Amino acid sequence: MTKAVEQECILEMKNIHKSFGGLKALDGVHLDLRCGEVLGLVGDNAAGKSTLMKILTGFYHADGGSIFLDGKQVHIDSPKVSKRLGIEMVYQNLELCQNMNVTENLFLGREIMRDPVLRFLKRNQMDKKSVEILHKLKIDIEEPRKRVDKLSGGQQQAVAIGKAVSFDPKMLVLDEPTANLALKEIGKVLDIVLQLKEHGIPAVFISHRLDDVFHVCDRILVLRGGRRVTVKKTSETTHDEIVRYMFLGAEEEPQSA
Amino acid sequence: MHEPRETVAGDVKKAGFFRFIRKVDFSGEIVSIFIALILLCVFFSLTSPYFLTIKNILNFTMNTSILGLMAAGLFVAMLIGEIDVSQYSILALSTAIMVILIRRGMNSGLAIATALCVSLVCGIINGTLVAFLRINPIITTLGAMMVYRGIAFKITEAQAMGVTGNFFSAVGSGRILGIPVSVYIMFGVYLLVHVILTFTAHGKRVYAVGGNPEASYISGIDVKMVRFWGLVVSAVSAGLAGLIFVSQVGATVPTAGQAGLLDVVTAVILGGISLSGGKGKIVGTLIGVLILAVLSNGMVLLGVQGYYQQIVKGLVILMAVFVDSIRGGGFK
Numbered sequence: 001m002t003k004a005v006e007q008e009c010i011l012e013m014k015n016i017h018k019s020f021g022g023l024k025a026l027d028g029v030h031l032d033l034r035c036g037e038v039l040g041l042v043g044d045n046a047a048g049k050s051t052l053m054k055i056l057t058g059f060y061h062a063d064g065g066s067i068f069l070d071g072k073q074v075h076i077d078s079p080k081v082s083k084r085l086g087i088e089m090v091y092q093n094l095e096l097c098q099n100m101n102v103t104e105n106l107f108l109g110r111e112i113m114r115d116p117v118l119r120f121l122k123r124n125q126m127d128k129k130s131v132e133i134l135h136k137l138k139i140d141i142e143e144p145r146k147r148v149d150k151l152s153g154g155q156q157q158a159v160a161i162g163k164a165v166s167f168d169p170k171m172l173v174l175d176e177p178t179a180n181l182a183l184k185e186i187g188k189v190l191d192i193v194l195q196l197k198e199h200g201i202p203a204v205f206i207s208h209r210l211d212d213v214f215h216v217c218d219r220i221l222v223l224r225g226g227r228r229v230t231v232k233k234t235s236e237t238t239h240d241e242i243v244r245y246m247f248l249g250a251e252e253e254p255q256s257a
Numbered sequence: 258m259h260e261p262r263e264t265v266a267g268d269v270k271k272a273g274f275f276r277f278i279r280k281v282d283f284s285g286e287i288v289s290i291f292i293a294l295i296l297l298c299v300f301f302s303l304t305s306p307y308f309l310t311i312k313n314i315l316n317f318t319m320n321t322s323i324l325g326l327m328a329a330g331l332f333v334a335m336l337i338g339e340i341d342v343s344q345y346s347i348l349a350l351s352t353a354i355m356v357i358l359i360r361r362g363m364n365s366g367l368a369i370a371t372a373l374c375v376s377l378v379c380g381i382i383n384g385t386l387v388a389f390l391r392i393n394p395i396i397t398t399l400g401a402m403m404v405y406r407g408i409a410f411k412i413t414e415a416q417a418m419g420v421t422g423n424f425f426s427a428v429g430s431g432r433i434l435g436i437p438v439s440v441y442i443m444f445g446v447y448l449l450v451h452v453i454l455t456f457t458a459h460g461k462r463v464y465a466v467g468g469n470p471e472a473s474y475i476s477g478i479d480v481k482m483v484r485f486w487g488l489v490v491s492a493v494s495a496g497l498a499g500l501i502f503v504s505q506v507g508a509t510v511p512t513a514g515q516a517g518l519l520d521v522v523t524a525v526i527l528g529g530i531s532l533s534g535g536k537g538k539i540v541g542t543l544i545g546v547l548i549l550a551v552l553s554n555g556m557v558l559l560g561v562q563g564y565y566q567q568i569v570k571g572l573v574i575l576m577a578v579f580v581d582s583i584r585g586g587g588f589k
Binding site: 030079080083091095096097098100104108109110111113116119120123157 | 273414427456457459461462464465467468469471474475476477478535536
């Protein structure tokens with residue numbers, strides 16, 4: 001099902017530092033994401049996972065370090081720049097407009113319009129494209145004009161991922177996509193993540209649920225107290241080992257995975 | 258998981274049918290408030306022999322057009338999650354300037370354009386304070402209300418000032434097919450707002466910002482500009498209502514609307530808008546306006562004292578807000 005993971009790096013975050021007042025949130029963290037892979041980003045609360053990804057998506061500015069995308073150094077100082085570079089993030093709290101339908105959410109901010117001034121919508125065309133986007137990821141939503149608040153939590157998460165994918169991104173960041181979902185819904189969301197991998201879209205998968213991480217990720221990067229502890233190939237590690245790294249920490253070893 | 262299917266167009270067509278059914282909104286608040294309007298009409302037609310006469314209906318509909326126009330503008334601002342209580346003061350200020358200019362010899366058309374520009378400037382001031390400086394919209398528009406009203410009092414020396422002209426006669430007393438021109442203007446504005454909100458990207462962004470500003474921002478929408486324009490639309494609708502006011506009354510009155518300061522807000526709330534923004538339909542606001550008009554007219558016909566009318570209107574606001582909180586709209 002999964003394509004062979006290629007070794008070329010699409011993203012590299014090198015020696016990232018970030019402090020909030022006296023609190024050191026990130027201390028020289030390194031992250032690399034390879035083409036076509038899903039990289040698990042795990043750690044206890046306050047490990048620095050979200051901070052690292054918020055630096056990548058332009059919500060925070062790093063105090064030090066550099067970011068390379070496709071081998072070129074980039075400066076991401078706002079979410080807009082991050083989007084322009086092809087980095088899409090699916091947020092933990094969904095970031096969908098509950099008062100709007102699936103199509104309206106998928107096309108929010110980049111609607112297909114008949115004219116640039118009055119901005120009348122091509123609603124049927126948008127609906128057709130929505131169905132295409134959702135079917136491409138095998139997302140089970142039949143009515144593109146169904147209001148999002150009428151969907152289940154899993155379906156909403158699926159729409160959020162579909163929205164991110166529809167921007168044709170270079171890479172995705174999925175922030176706790178299975179949090180607060182029923183077991184059946186979690187399975188569906190994980191299927192969608194595997195679909196992303198089939199389509200060759202690399203992703204960083206942040207989660208507290210190690211079962212989910214082991215199910216979809218090719219490698220797992222562990223953070224603890226704002227420092228990188230280790231990175232392991234999923235096939236070469238175990239739950240217990242990752243838990244040990246998450247809560248007890250260990251010295252970073254040379255690039256093994 | 259479903260396999261990709263090839264009947265995309267068929268799905269959309271099917272969705273279109275259900276969409277139509279949902280648009281009728283049998284379970285929603287639009288039907289509820291429409292039933293409330295009908296019940297009110299039935300009650301007053303049973304208790305007053307004058308209520309259901311054509312003359313009375315046309316009269317109160319005509320009188321409603323001023324309130325109705327402002328409510329359409331305020332609906333847009335409230336849909337974004339803002340509020341504007343300065344509309345009647347903008348009406349007073351813009352009409353005062355217009356009438357003074359006409360009395361000093363300016364061409365009526367130019368004076369009317371100036372009045373609309375004045376309302377636009379008031380909207381730009383309100384919009385800048387609320388959207389860009391993020392000052393609380395109630396406090397901002399309350400302050401603005403006092404400033405605009407004060408200027409209107411100063412330049413008119415607190416006197417009503419009369420004005421005449423072809424435009425004002427046509428709008429004030431003209432009728433087409435027996436229906437007052439101002440009613441056509443009001444319905445025209447409602448239709449325009451409905452079309453913009455339903456069929457354009459501008460409208461969708463208004464709903465988006467009202468529903469989830471963070472998601473809108475992340476999606477690349479300029480949230481501040483949307484908020485800014487919401488307050489501009491609200492102010493310009495007050496300017497437009499001012500033209501009808503002067504046409505019907507034949508004068509600018511610096512105290513215009515002081516007695517019914519919150520009537521416009523009441524009408525919009527009655528129309529089922531969510532106080533937290535993002536949810537509501539313009540047709541609901543129209544029904545809310547008509548409920549308020551029927552209530553006022555009916556109470557006058559029944560000889561209910563002004564004090565009691567205030568109490569009833571106040572209770573209606575409280576009921577509407579209560580219903581909103583039950584619906585889960587809540588307050589931000």
